[in-house]
Amino acid sequence: MAKPIYLDHAATTPVEPEVVAAMLPYFAQEYGNPASVHRWGQCAEHALSSAREQIAGVLNCSADEIIFTACGSESDNLALRGAALAARAAGRGNHLIVSAVEHPAVLDTARQLRERHDFELSELPVDEHGLTSTEDLSAALRTDTVLVSIMYANNEIGVIAPIAALARAAHEKGALFHTDAVQAGSQLPLDVEALGVDMLSLGAHKFYGPKGVGLLYARRGTALQPAQTGGSQEAGRRAGTHNVPLIVGMAAALQLTEELRKQDCRNMKSQRDSLISAVLRSVPHSRLTGHPARRLPNSASFVFAGIDGNELLMHLDLAGVAASSGSACKTGSPEPSTVLRALGLPPRWALGSLRLSVGRHTESDDIEHTVSVLPDIIERMRAAGD
Ligand SMILES: Cc1ncc(COP(=O)(O)O)c(C=O)c1O
Known part of the structure; x- marks a missing residue:
């Protein structure tokens, strides 16, 4: 593996x-x-x-x-x-x-x-x-x-x-x-x-x-x-x-962290932006959550229509990617998160949330692997749900 x-x-x-x-x-x-x-x-x-x-x-x-x-x-x-x-x-x-x-x-x-x-x-x-x-x-x-x-x-x-x-x-x-x-x-x-x-x-x-x-x-x-x-x-x-x-x-x-802040943020921003653009381009019916510009350098968060976010996490884990659906505290809960509901997202979208957060030691290969497996996983999940 x-x-x-x-x-x-x-x-x-x-x-x-x-x-x-x-x-x-x-x-x-x-x-x-x-x-x-x-x-x-x-x-x-x-x-x-x-x-x-x-x-x-x-x-x-x-x-x-x-x-x-x-x-x-x-x-x-x-x-x-x-x-x-x-x-x-x-x-x-x-x-x-x-x-x-x-x-x-x-x-x-x-x-x-x-x-x-x-x-x-x-x-x-x-x-x-x-x-x-x-x-x-x-x-x-x-x-x-x-x-x-x-x-x-x-x-x-x-x-x-x-x-x-x-x-x-x-x-x-x-x-x-x-x-x-x-x-x-x-x-x-x-x-x-x-x-x-x-x-x-x-x-x-x-x-x-x-x-x-x-x-x-x-x-x-x-x-x-x-x-x-x-x-x-x-x-x-x-x-x-x-x-x-x-x-x-x-x-x-x-x-x-204070000493590395600028360098960390530069690296993470570039990885975050690669993730965001690749996911929005390759996954139909996907939306970015949060603000397009005013966002943490490490945070790429999405919703996918008609997808169960917790099931998506299991598939990603099997494909070698550890991610989260909303906050860690919410994982395992079948309810859309309070945050996603406060944004006014309908449940069909809000239940399919994914948070990918990069870090100081994330490498570009990690991003490439993630964006190579995610669209297929979502397509299979949608096909199985039809
Ligand atoms: C915004 C925010 N506040 C508070 C907490 C709780 O912090 P801790 O896990 O240190 O109790 C978290 C943890 O996820 C958080 O993200």
Whole structure:
């Protein structure tokens, strides 16, 4: 069988060897708890603060504005629940705004705040490309809006939101602005000052770092009710002994990604565009989802009329290509994804979605093989369905 091809970098990425090397000493040799006063503790504390400084350098923020978490989902949960409950406790208001195409880590948290904590929630519609307009945001903002959360780049269709403009609109009405940058982290600039955001979520496994670690940037002065109480780690905002090796790995991976960003994006864009043009040319009744230009350099996403997306994934896997239908979390679900429905796609199209996401180590042969097998697979599936 031919070499398996991994085109699912939006689901997760491989950990770079130098990142593994950076983490290794902190498992079995330098295993101290950063909270301990002795030399092992000091060594761990030093590694932790170096990692924090390194990350702050990439994000253009202060080290004390970084909160380490266990994943992007936890960062989103802390941002939404933490900021909403703290704002309410301060009597600042009761209204939240999210976009209709947020990852469930944001959308389900916002809906839980509505259902269990009596917040009012506006879910902003998106256009046919998945974009939220600043006009729609401005119209939805109220004097009692405490928090707006709109993702930087969408995980299913790769569309990139105009974060700086959206954040400005939120600030004009006095609301905090959070962005889920989990998908953007491997490709887009993360300067929080340029973006103008109050909070930003990242997860290391999307940028060639380890799974099980993430972070929330929270601008100094942003009040957050802790999701996890206990020890005083992370200035009381997230209790629990730090996972030093994974935090060190996240910092190394982010630094490397920042250094390689331009080159990675150039390569990935060219592969993405080859995929998009070959697929649209060779597969009848196919459409690109997301925006034709404002899209993540690594993301090619499609819908094919009359095709079962999950079945397509199985056929592709048999042909040596690992891909995804919408987000990894959606795989196995027979329902069209929330994102594709928000674009207004009818179920006949929305059920036949495919996301091909290239990565730092994707080669041109991988693209050629994929576009050589995909049209036949779809033709056979359609013929079998007739
Ligand atoms: C946009 C977005 N937000 C949040 C998450 C959740 O991140 P994690 O897997 O680190 O919990 C993902 C993961 O797919 C994502 O793509």
